[in-house]
Amino acid sequence: MSADLLELRGLSSGYEGSRVLWDIDLAVAGQDILALIGRNGVGKTTLLKTIVGVQAASGGQILLGGQDMTALPSHRRARAGIGYVPQGRHIFPHLSVAENLDAGLSACGTRTRGRRVPDYIFDLFPKLHEVRDRKGGFLSGGEQQQLAIGRALAGAPRLLLLDEPTEGIQPNVVDQIEQALRHAARELSLTIVVVEQYLEFVWRFANRFAAMRDGRIVKEGKTSESKASDVAAFVSI
Amino acid sequence: MDAALLLNQLFNGISVASIYLLAALGLALSFGLMRVINMAHGEMLMLGGYLAYLTLIWVPGAPGILLAIPVAFVGAAAMGALIQLSLIRRLMNRPLDTLLATWGVSLILQQAARDIFGAIGVEVRAPDWLNDSLQFGAVVIPSARLFIILVTILVLGALALLIRRTRIGLTVRAVNQDRMMAGATGIDAGRVDLVVFALGTGIAGLAGVVLALLGPVTPSVGQSYIVPAFLVVIMGGLGSVLGTTVAALLLGLFSALAQTVVDVSAAQMLLLLFVIIFIQVRPQGVISIRSRALDE
Numbered sequence: 001m002s003a004d005l006l007e008l009r010g011l012s013s014g015y016e017g018s019r020v021l022w023d024i025d026l027a028v029a030g031q032d033i034l035a036l037i038g039r040n041g042v043g044k045t046t047l048l049k050t051i052v053g054v055q056a057a058s059g060g061q062i063l064l065g066g067q068d069m070t071a072l073p074s075h076r077r078a079r080a081g082i083g084y085v086p087q088g089r090h091i092f093p094h095l096s097v098a099e100n101l102d103a104g105l106s107a108c109g110t111r112t113r114g115r116r117v118p119d120y121i122f123d124l125f126p127k128l129h130e131v132r133d134r135k136g137g138f139l140s141g142g143e144q145q146q147l148a149i150g151r152a153l154a155g156a157p158r159l160l161l162l163d164e165p166t167e168g169i170q171p172n173v174v175d176q177i178e179q180a181l182r183h184a185a186r187e188l189s190l191t192i193v194v195v196e197q198y199l200e201f202v203w204r205f206a207n208r209f210a211a212m213r214d215g216r217i218v219k220e221g222k223t224s225e226s227k228a229s230d231v232a233a234f235v236s237i
Numbered sequence: 238m239d240a241a242l243l244l245n246q247l248f249n250g251i252s253v254a255s256i257y258l259l260a261a262l263g264l265a266l267s268f269g270l271m272r273v274i275n276m277a278h279g280e281m282l283m284l285g286g287y288l289a290y291l292t293l294i295w296v297p298g299a300p301g302i303l304l305a306i307p308v309a310f311v312g313a314a315a316m317g318a319l320i321q322l323s324l325i326r327r328l329m330n331r332p333l334d335t336l337l338a339t340w341g342v343s344l345i346l347q348q349a350a351r352d353i354f355g356a357i358g359v360e361v362r363a364p365d366w367l368n369d370s371l372q373f374g375a376v377v378i379p380s381a382r383l384f385i386i387l388v389t390i391l392v393l394g395a396l397a398l399l400i401r402r403t404r405i406g407l408t409v410r411a412v413n414q415d416r417m418m419a420g421a422t423g424i425d426a427g428r429v430d431l432v433v434f435a436l437g438t439g440i441a442g443l444a445g446v447v448l449a450l451l452g453p454v455t456p457s458v459g460q461s462y463i464v465p466a467f468l469v470v471i472m473g474g475l476g477s478v479l480g481t482t483v484a485a486l487l488l489g490l491f492s493a494l495a496q497t498v499v500d501v502s503a504a505q506m507l508l509l510l511f512v513i514i515f516i517q518v519r520p521q522g523v524i525s526i527r528s529r530a531l532d533e
Contacts, residue, residue: 052421053420054417054420073420074420075420075421078420078422079423084422090417090421092411092414092418092419093414093415094410095407095410103408103422103424106408106419107422151422
């Protein structure tokens with residue numbers, strides 16, 4: 001067994017006949033923070049969806065801690081420790097903030113009974129405590145993003161997948177989210193894969209990166225060894 | 238028309254509405270969550286009716302009626318679970334095939350009832366206290382109808398508590414609002430579908446017990462209630478509990494009041510006209526599914 005928490009072997013995926021991902025091989029070691037970068041439409045979101053299991057893989061394997069996830073439905077993958085913060089947040093709009101967080105506890109599986117949403121989520125995002133009785137659909141974009149991250153953390157994941165966490169969010173909230181993610185990653189020994197267009201943001205806390213082009217991973221490395229401006233070519237149009 | 242007659246008919250309307258509501262809740266719940274129309278839903282009423290009949294042979298009197306309620310609920314819920322697991326789950330996202338397959342189940346269940354119990358209905362012997370009536374001046378309230386209203390209020394209350402206050406209710410609402418994300422947060426949406434479907438057929442089984450108190454249980458008893466139940470679901474806004482309740486009351490009261498003016502078959506016609514006009518004016522139903530769905 002390898003020391004990698006997440007391992008993708010020859011992973012392919014697509015929608016109705018058109019292939020989006022081609023033979024993706026990727027290994028993410030425990031407690032790594034990997035920035036997944038690339039232009040729009042190169043398959044970053046599809047890759048996250050395929051790992052989460054809301055999009056079926058057409059070939060290859062997904063291993064989490066050495067365990068094969070490829071054939072499992074998404075709720076089993078969530079219970080195995082994959083937390084997901086999707087693009088557009090996907091907050092349950094008619095559930096209150098507290099109920100959205102409670103729903104996140106489902107990833108604890110049979111251990112859900114009698115569990116409460118851990119307090120550290122409100123320490124990370126004090127704003128969520130203020131608005132806890134408000135319906136998710138009535139929150140601002142920044143609040144929804146914090147809630148989506150909080151909901152994923154409530155399920156005590158080992159691996160956190162974030163899809164464009166800064167998209168459409170004001171700069172001061174981006175700072176807050178960055179602080180919270182750094183803190184959570186350190187305290188909870190999280191492994192993170194983050195899809196992001198905003199390179200300066202992601203370079204501040206990712207230690208590795210992988211760049212995608214046309215459904216393939218074309219460059220990998222450490223963020224400390226490549227400058228954000230050098231890989232910007234993969235992102236800009 | 239005098240006030241006593243009007244009051245009597247109002248009361249009748251509410252009790253008819255109660256049966257419509259019990260019959261329609263399961264349809265509304267499973268349509269709201271799974272976009273599935275179960276054509277065999279009427280046969281869950283029938284099953285509940287026959288289970289009540291059998292229970293009352295075994296345990297006569299008042300304890301029998303009280304026992305028939307859980308027996309019919311569990312029996313119809315088990316049948317619903319069987320249908321969901323064997324057919325509906327396998328026909329996900331194929332609404333036309335689901336319609337056909339469940340219609341087939343409906344025919345099979347009706348024929349099975351005919352073979353077991355005969356084509357002529359069986360009479361449930363209700364305990365005497367249910368054959369009584371309460372009298373307030375000229376207003377006569379049959380106990381059986383009062384019992385029906387009471388059962389319906391209890392069922393609605395229990396359902397509201399289940400959906401709003403329990404963990405399973407939370408998962409039902411989450412799946413209803415965002416099925417993809419519910420799966421990604423660890424909720425087993427397939428299990429939620431099964432529980433909701435079985436719950437809905439179980440409630441229809443309860444409606445069957447209630448029907449058995451009013452008239453004979455026949456193999457086709459479900460058919461006579463399934464059409465109004467569909468009307469209620471459509472008018473209520475396809476999948477909302479509050480909307481379904483309001484629509485059941487509207488239809489029950491409308492048909493009871495129409496019967497004070499015209500005969501029964503003309504009242505049926507007026508009822509259909511009323512639904513058609515209502516849907517023309519408010520196509521989204523009482524409560525729009527996009528705004529609220531199972532929340533209310």
